[in-house]
Amino acid sequence: MTKKILVLPGDGIGPEIIAAAINVLKKLQSDFGLNVEMESALVGGAAYDAHGKPLPEATLKLAKEADAVLLGAVGSPKYESLDIAVRPEKGLLGLRAELSLFSNLRPAFLYPQLIASSTLKPDVVSGLDIMIVRELTGGIYFGEPRGIRRLENGERQGFNTLVYAESEIRRIGRSAFDTAMKRNKQLCSVDKANVLECTELWREVMIELSKDYPEVVLSHMYVDNAAMQLVRAPRQFDVMVTTNMFGDILSDTAAMLTGSIGMLPSASLDAEGKGMYEPIHGSAPDIAGKNRANPLATLLSVAMMLRYTLNEAELANRLEHAVNAVLNQGLRTVDIASEGATVVGTSQMGEAVVTALETVS
Numbered sequence: 001m002t003k004k005i006l007v008l009p010g011d012g013i014g015p016e017i018i019a020a021a022i023n024v025l026k027k028l029q030s031d032f033g034l035n036v037e038m039e040s041a042l043v044g045g046a047a048y049d050a051h052g053k054p055l056p057e058a059t060l061k062l063a064k065e066a067d068a069v070l071l072g073a074v075g076s077p078k079y080e081s082l083d084i085a086v087r088p089e090k091g092l093l094g095l096r097a098e099l100s101l102f103s104n105l106r107p108a109f110l111y112p113q114l115i116a117s118s119t120l121k122p123d124v125v126s127g128l129d130i131m132i133v134r135e136l137t138g139g140i141y142f143g144e145p146r147g148i149r150r151l152e153n154g155e156r157q158g159f160n161t162l163v164y165a166e167s168e169i170r171r172i173g174r175s176a177f178d179t180a181m182k183r184n185k186q187l188c189s190v191d192k193a194n195v196l197e198c199t200e201l202w203r204e205v206m207i208e209l210s211k212d213y214p215e216v217v218l219s220h221m222y223v224d225n226a227a228m229q230l231v232r233a234p235r236q237f238d239v240m241v242t243t244n245m246f247g248d249i250l251s252d253t254a255a256m257l258t259g260s261i262g263m264l265p266s267a268s269l270d271a272e273g274k275g276m277y278e279p280i281h282g283s284a285p286d287i288a289g290k291n292r293a294n295p296l297a298t299l300l301s302v303a304m305m306l307r308y309t310l311n312e313a314e315l316a317n318r319l320e321h322a323v324n325a326v327l328n329q330g331l332r333t334v335d336i337a338s339e340g341a342t343v344v345g346t347s348q349m350g351e352a353v354v355t356a357l358e359t360v361s
């Protein structure tokens with residue numbers, strides 16, 4: 001059956017990196033039997049400019065009808081003065097919430113070819129392969145009440161609420177234990193249970209769940225220590241599971257261990273495996289439109305889409321091997337270029353991957 005992909009280029013470098021992804025998908029359609037239909041729509045600042053809102057109803061409807069959503073990036077300093085309710089980021093948060101994409105998989109994998117690009121010493125990061133499972137539709141990002149209010153003494157007070165129901169913790173926990181079962185069966189749950197009751201419950205529920213996964217070794221770490229351990233000895237981690245905000249922060253840290261945030265994909269999944277796929281980097285407005293962005297995180301996000309939603313594991317492998325092949329050829333976008341590398345632009349890197357699809361398996 002033909003699967004539907006909704007493509008949302010978004011803002012900044014979004015359209016350039018998504019163009020590279022569309023070329024890859026077209027190649028997979030024409031030469032490798034991928035059976036998909038693609039449609040494109042506006043989100044983020046681009047949607048605000050056209051319709052006055054970052055997530056227009058038409059876009060949300062298409063996203064609900066699609067089997068998978070492929071997103072570029074949202075946001076630009078241009079929109080920073082807008083009311084928070086209509087900022088580009090609300091488009092992304094709205095999609096996550098409306099599609100119930102509670103499980104966010106963020107791999108941090110170091111390609112050996114890029115070891116020189118990491119700011120950490122090679123012996124600390126070589127062989128790094130971590131999967132961060134971030135809760136994505138709850139916690140302080142969505143908790144109520146929230147806002148900025150006026151106190152009796154006249155000063156303003158900002159407030160947000162960190163809240164997790166047991167069922168929310170349990171479903172992200174299951175997702176993380178299932179992920180660990182497919183990897184090295186080590187799961188580290190990150191919380192702040194020494195201070196926050198909400199994450200005390202988080203820890204309790206993870207311990208309860210662990211009884212259903214006797215093969216998985218569950219450990220717990222406070223988030224401040226986890227941040228330190230990620231840069232001290234990151235290879236101790238296999239799978240990490242954590243709350244929405246802690247996951248936001250730790251996944252950027254983990255990304256930098258691999259040399260460039262421009263290499264890292266992500267999948268945001270619902271309970272049925274429907275997903276939204278996006279690079280974890282942002283819209284990089286400073287380099288937008290300059291053919292300088294690294295499209296590989298987006299192409300690796302396409303590989304995750306092939307694997308998790310489209311059930312095309314062989315094509316996912318082929319695409320990942322093609323990315324590996326262009327790195328072996330020495331091609332580098334500027335973010336991953338070390339001395340002596342052949343620096344190419346976004347479109348050249350994308351074309352090289354399309355060509356490599358033919359030669360790898």
Ligand code: IPM
Pocket residue numbers: 075089092093248280
């Ligand atoms: C991410 C981003 C988003 C987040 C922003 C753009 C809302 O930083 O996907 O990590 O905070 O979740």
Ligand code: MG
Pocket residue numbers: 248249252
């Ligand atoms: Mg982030």
